[in-house]
Amino acid sequence: MSSFEHFRFFLIKYICFFFGCFICFVLHEYFRVPIVVAAAATGLIGTFLPFSRTLKSHPYAAIYAGNFAGMCSSSLINSYWELSLISLIGASLYILTMNLFAGFGGRLGSVAFASVALYMLAKGIF
Numbered sequence: 521m522s523s524f525e526h527f528r529f530f531l532i533k534y535i536c537f538f539f540g541c542f543i544c545f546v547l548h549e550y551f552r553v554p555i556v557v558a559a560a561a562t563g564l565i566g567t568f569l570p571f572s573r574t575l576k577s578h579p580y581a582a583i584y585a586g587n588f589a590g591m592c593s594s595s596l597i598n599s600y601w602e603l604s605l606i607s608l609i610g611a612s613l614y615i616l617t618m619n620l621f622a623g624f625g626g627r628l629g630s631v632a633f634a635s636v637a638l639y640m641l642a643k644g645i646f
Contacts, residue, residue: 529575529615530611530612530615532571532575532578532579532582533578533579533582533611533614533615534607534608534611536566536579536580536582536583536586536611537582537583537585537586537589537607537610537611537614538586538603538604538607538611539566539583539586540562540563540566540582540583540584540585540586540587540588540589540590541586541587541589541590541603541606541607541610542586542590542600542603542607543558543561543562543565543587543590544558544559544562544586544587544590544591545590545591545592545594545597545603547561547562548590548591548594549594555591558590558591559587559588559590559591562583562587562590563583563584563587566580566583566584566587567580569583578618581614581628582611582614584628585610585614585628585629585631585632586607586610586632587632588628588629588631588632588633589606589607589610589632589633589635589636590603591632592636596636596640602639602643605639606635606636606639607635609634609635609638609639610631610632610634610635613631613634613635614628614631617630617631
């Protein structure tokens, strides 16, 4: 894989992670949809997005991982920039753990938790 293909792969993961995180957060925070319903609706909407077969199911999994990250409390996230930084961390962790935890359940939730936790840790330090 060339560096451009790696960047393209990461960019797709980042956009999908941000999409899941943003939609879930907005549905819950601004439209007062219960958080579980917002997460389910985001996942359902995400399954209808068309992606190339060469990407397999990775964009959909990134949407779900972002969806889990978007379920965090609005007292932790104050702006959309924070959602984008959480998505950056989450997409990076998703790609780093893609082959590491293959076949194990809970990877997407773990990536979402770690991305929010790392962001909050960095926010508390700086």
